[in-house]
Amino acid sequence: MKKKLMDAMQQFSKGMFVPVLILPIAGLLIAFGNLFTNAKLAEIMPFLKAPAINGFGRMLSGSLVSILTNLGLIFCVGLAVGLAKEKKSHAGFTAVLSYLVYINAMNIYMSINKLLVPADKLRGSGQAMVLGVQVLDMGVFLGIILGIIVALIHNRYVNTEFDGAWQTYGGPRLVFIILIPIMVLLAVIFTYVWPPVQGAISSLGNFIRATGNFGIFLYGLLDRLLIPTGLHHLVYTPFLYTQIGGVAEIGGKVIEGARNIYFAEIADPKILRLSSTVIYDARGLSKMFGLLGAALAMYHTAKPSKKTAIKAILISAAVTSLIAGVTEPLEFSFLFTAPILFVAHSVLNGLGMVVLNIFDVRAIGPNGVIDFLLYNIPLGVAKTSWPMFILIGLVQAVVYYFIFRLLITKLNLKTPGREEETEETKLYSKKDYVAKQEGEKSGNANGDLAATVVEALGGADNIEKVDNCYTRLRLIIKDTSKVDQTALKGTGASGVIVKDRNVQVVYGLQVTKIRKAVDDFLGIQGE
Numbered sequence: 001m002k003k004k005l006m007d008a009m010q011q012f013s014k015g016m017f018v019p020v021l022i023l024p025i026a027g028l029l030i031a032f033g034n035l036f037t038n039a040k041l042a043e044i045m046p047f048l049k050a051p052a053i054n055g056f057g058r059m060l061s062g063s064l065v066s067i068l069t070n071l072g073l074i075f076c077v078g079l080a081v082g083l084a085k086e087k088k089s090h091a092g093f094t095a096v097l098s099y100l101v102y103i104n105a106m107n108i109y110m111s112i113n114k115l116l117v118p119a120d121k122l123r124g125s126g127q128a129m130v131l132g133v134q135v136l137d138m139g140v141f142l143g144i145i146l147g148i149i150v151a152l153i154h155n156r157y158v159n160t161e162f163d164g165a166w167q168t169y170g171g172p173r174l175v176f177i178i179l180i181p182i183m184v185l186l187a188v189i190f191t192y193v194w195p196p197v198q199g200a201i202s203s204l205g206n207f208i209r210a211t212g213n214f215g216i217f218l219y220g221l222l223d224r225l226l227i228p229t230g231l232h233h234l235v236y237t238p239f240l241y242t243q244i245g246g247v248a249e250i251g252g253k254v255i256e257g258a259r260n261i262y263f264a265e266i267a268d269p270k271i272l273r274l275s276s277t278v279i280y281d282a283r284g285l286s287k288m289f290g291l292l293g294a295a296l297a298m299y300h301t302a303k304p305s306k307k308t309a310i311k312a313i314l315i316s317a318a319v320t321s322l323i324a325g326v327t328e329p330l331e332f333s334f335l336f337t338a339p340i341l342f343v344a345h346s347v348l349n350g351l352g353m354v355v356l357n358i359f360d361v362r363a364i365g366p367n368g369v370i371d372f373l374l375y376n377i378p379l380g381v382a383k384t385s386w387p388m389f390i391l392i393g394l395v396q397a398v399v400y401y402f403i404f405r406l407l408i409t410k411l412n413l414k415t416p417g418r419e420e421e422t423e424e425t426k427l428y429s430k431k432d433y434v435a436k437q438e439g440e441k442s443g444n445a446n447g448d449l450a451a452t453v454v455e456a457l458g459g460a461d462n463i464e465k466v467d468n469c470y471t472r473l474r475l476i477i478k479d480t481s482k483v484d485q486t487a488l489k490g491t492g493a494s495g496v497i498v499k500d501r502n503v504q505v506v507y508g509l510q511v512t513k514i515r516k517a518v519d520d521f522l523g524i525q526g527e
Contacts (some may be wrong), residue, residue: 011083015151019071019078019143023241026067027263031374033061034266061267068260069253071241072130072143073099079147084154090172091154098150098179099143106135106187115191126198128254136194139256140241141201146183153178201243209246213354220350223283224342227331236283248275262364266379274362274383284365284372285352286345286400287325289393292318293400294345295330301408302417310417317494320508325368328471329508332495338413344403352396356389363389450521453491453514457503458482460522464501468515473505 035048036057042048048057067074077095084091110116116134117125128137138145154175161170169177209215222235239245245258250271255264258275265271295318302310317330334341363386365372376386408415454460458479465476477483480503485496488505491514495506507514518524 012148015079015082015147018082019075022074022078023067023259026064027259028371028374030061030064030263030267031378033057033059033064035374035378037061037269065251065253065264065267068255068257068264070131071140071257071260072138075140075143075241076147076150077143079144080150080154083148083151084158087154087158087172090158090175091151094154094172094176094179095147095150097176098183099146100131101180102142102146102183102187103130103133103135105184106191107133109188110135110191113191123249123254126195136190137198137254138190138194139243146186149182149186150175150179153182213357216353216357217350220283220353221346224286224331224346224349227328227335246275259366262375266375272383274379282353282356282361282364283349284325284368285356285389285393285396286349287321287327288365288369288372289397290345290348290352290400291321291327291330293397294334294341294404297401297404297408298334298415298417301405301415306417313416317508321368323368323370324509325366325371326471326508328506329494332506334413334415335495338408338411338415340411341404341407341413341415344407345400348396348400348403352392355392355396359385359388359392361385361388361392365389449491449514450517452487453505453518454521456484456487456491458484463522466515466518466522466524468511471506471508471511473507473511473515473518475503475505476501477503 034057036053037048042054047053073096076099077092080095081088081092107116117127119134122128122134126137127134130137130142154172157175157178158172160174161167162174207215211218219235219239226235239257240259241257243256245256246261247254247256248261248264249255250261250264251268253264255261261275265274295314299307299311299314313333314330317333321327321330331342331345361384363372363376363384365375372386372389376384376389379386381387407413408418412418453473454463457463457475457477459482462478462482463475464478467474478501480498480501483496483498483503485498488496492510493505493507497504497506
């Protein structure tokens with residue numbers, strides 16, 4: 001049971017990437033549109049006052065806010081596509097149809113039973129307008145629930161075909177036929193089940209906010225501690241995209257979730273001060289500053305004979321964390337060799353968020369310095385207190401440095417560059433991968449890399465499924481005893497996680513390129 005539950009959570013976490021990773025793009029474009037409508041910037045750059053430019057900015061930021069108010073549909077389709085094993089486009093199309101059936105079935109049922117509140121009393125009633133249809137306000141949770149159900153039915157019946165006159169009703173059409181009564185039945189059930197669930201969710205959000213700094217610390221701690229399992233997405237997603245992270249009415253629209261509220265607020269020039277719920281998206285502090293101090297500590301404590309080699313690795317990983325907010329290459333450099341450092345990192349990450357809250361800092365940088373500049377600088381100091389974010393970050397970098405250095409030296413931890421002289425420094429082999437990319441080795445570079453990866457995974461016959469998320473190659477392996485972790489690290493991986501038959505190989509931002517090379521090598525085409 002435990003194994004099945006873990007596998008299911010792993011699959012769900014992986015499927016969440018489809019909708020979750022697209023939302024920061026919307027946020028960036030909202031912030032970019034805000035540049036064109038910023039009054040202070042217009043004083044410095046008068047051309048921004050031109051109606052065409054100002055209008056473009058308003059259209060860009062204003063139109064993308066609609067994504068934040070329709071997250072149920074986005075998560076429904078995204079999860080269905082992410083969890084579908086094949087024919088993903090059919091799964092996405094079916095998800096849209098199922099979502100429409102559900103909301104209209106609920107509206108009709110509630111109307112028949114006189115459960116709908118007057119349109120002018122929606123605020124605080126637990127009901128909302130979804131795609132122009134009044135239903136119970138389930139927000140992102142509706143999309144998650146329906147997306148999972150669509151994916152389960154799709155995976156079970158999408159390849160079921162009939163003969164003769166019934167042939168038309170097989171495959172993806174059969175999936176939709178089965179889903180119609182399920183959606184109608186769910187609409188009736190949730191009409192009565194969801195209100196108490198809604199109350200429980202609201203109470204959870206209130207409890208977390210009521211615990212103040214302790215709740216913030218716990219959030220920051222778990223956000224890092226769960227990284228090895230890949231389940232940290234299940235920690236931050238509810239805060240960022242559901243009412244657990246806060247509810248606010250902005251521009252006449254009800255917005256749920258800390259990040260969504262932030263995006264909506266930066267698009268509304270009338271907002272004088274950003275919401276306090278944004279603190280739950282302050283994960284950028286340790287990404288931009290703390291881990292830089294950790295990298296410097298590991299470099300200074302490395303053996304003199306290995307400093308030259310380790311410098312390139314640590315600089316590359318630190319820059320990736322700073323610029324793109326991708327921390328795993330650096331975190332995995334000490335996660336397995338010195339897990340106590342990872343615990344310290346998790347604790348310091350949570351404490352950093354608490355300090356930001358104490359000083360009332362609302363600046364964020366969830367995906368590194370580029371996000372930080374686009375989100376915060378145009379809004380000004382009054383809204384974000386971004387200079388204090390930088391100051392606290394610099395202090396955090398110093399704290400990271402001294403704590404990491406103390407633990408490494410006192411406990412003689414085998415961080416990169418401190419291995420025995422006879423041992424290979426695992427992360428240095430990234431140079432081999434770079435050499436292959438540049439064609440310095442004979443043969444096809446991508447083919448050589450893919451062959452090495454496949455061989456290290458026990459061969460093509462040992463691989464059941466290949467997938468990837470933002471930074472990890474995710475695989476299902478028949479026999480994990482055949483997995484050569486040292487060889488995988490020789491292809492540029494900064495970490496390898498083996499859990500039952502699930503194997504995750506951490507490559508960082510180049511994972512998409514490696515996934516494609518492996519797919520090509522194995523002859524996997526299309527989906």
